[in-house]
Every structure is written in structure tokens, then in C-alpha cells.
Amino acid sequence: xxxxxxxxxxxxxxxxxxxxxxxxxxxxxxxxxxxxxxxxxxxxxxxxxxxxxxxxxxxxxxxxxxxxxxxxxxxxxxxxxxxxxxxxxxxxxxxxxxxxxxxxxxxxxxxxxxxxxxxxxxxxxxxx
Numbered sequence: 001x002x003x004x005x006x007x008x009x010x011x012x013x014x015x016x017x018x019x020x021x022x023x024x025x026x027x028x029x030x031x032x033x034x035x036x037x038x039x040x041x042x043x044x045x046x047x048x049x050x051x052x053x054x055x056x057x058x059x060x061x062x063x064x065x066x067x068x069x070x071x072x073x074x075x076x077x078x079x080x081x082x083x084x085x086x087x088x089x090x091x092x093x094x095x096x097x098x099x100x101x102x103x104x105x106x107x108x109x110x111x112x113x114x115x116x117x118x119x120x121x122x123x124x125x126x127x128x
Contacts, residue, residue, distance in 0.1 A: 042119065045119075045122070046111055046115055046118070046119070049107065049108075049111060049118075049122070050107075050108050050111040050112065051108075053105055053106075053107035053108035053111065054108040056105060057104055057105060057106070057108055059100075060100045060101065060102070060104040060105075061100070061104065062100070063096055063097060063099060063100025064097050064100035064101055064104065067093055067096045067097060067100065068093045068094065068096075068097050070093075071092070071093030071096075072093070075093075
């Protein structure tokens with residue numbers, strides 16, 4: 001009975017050792033994979049957020065500069081035809097310009113000038 005118990009214990013310990021050895025080998029492979037892929041992932045995150053932020057910046061810049069000019073030209077034509085002041089339309093353009101200012105985020109500039117700072121803030125936002 002004791003011999004059988006000893007055999008079972010030895011077999012169990014051997015199986016546990018094999019499982020632990022497999023886990024350790026897989027952990028090393030996983031670590032190597034992560035170490036090789038993390039720089040590429042970080043670069044892709046930076047590039048994506050840079051392009052997204054810059055696109056919104058350009059859209060906001062167009063709204064701030066372009067929309068009032070276009071509305072001014074339309075208002076000028078409407079004033080010539082109708083004789084009204086056209087102040088209402090120009091006020092609406094100003095409201096759109098204020099919306100455009102809200103779109104003017106400078107995240108792209110932070111990514112370009114201080115990418116490590118941006119990554120720290122990005123990681124902090126992920127943790128929140």
C-alpha cells in the first residue's frame with residue numbers, strides 16, 4: 001500500500017514538474033513575442049492618434065477660417081440682392097466658427113514634440 005502511494009506521489013510530482021516546465025517555456029516564448037511586438041504596437045498607436053488628432057485639427061481650422069469667409073461672400077451677395085443687413089447669417093457663421101475652435105485640439109502637436117509624455121498620459125487614461 002505504501003509503495004503504491006509512493007508511486008502515485010512520484011508520478012504526481014513528475015506530472016507537476018512537466019506542467020511547470022511547459023508553463024515556464026510558454027512564458028519565455030510569450031515574453032519574447034511581447035518584447036519584439038511592443039515597439040511596433042506603440043508606434044502604431046502614436047501614428048493613429050497623430051493622424052486622428054491632426055485630421056480634427058484641419059477640420060476645425062477649416063471651420064474657423066473657411067466657413068466665415070464663405071458665409072461672408074454669400075451674405076454679401078444676399079445683401080446686394082435683397083438690401084437686408086445679413087447680420088443674422090453672419091452671426092450663424094460666428095457660431096460655427098466657435099464650434100470649429102472646439103475642434104482645434106493640439107494632441108497631434110504633443111505626439112510630434114513629446115511622444116513619451118503623450119504615452120504616459122495615454123497609459124494613465126487607460127488605467128482610469
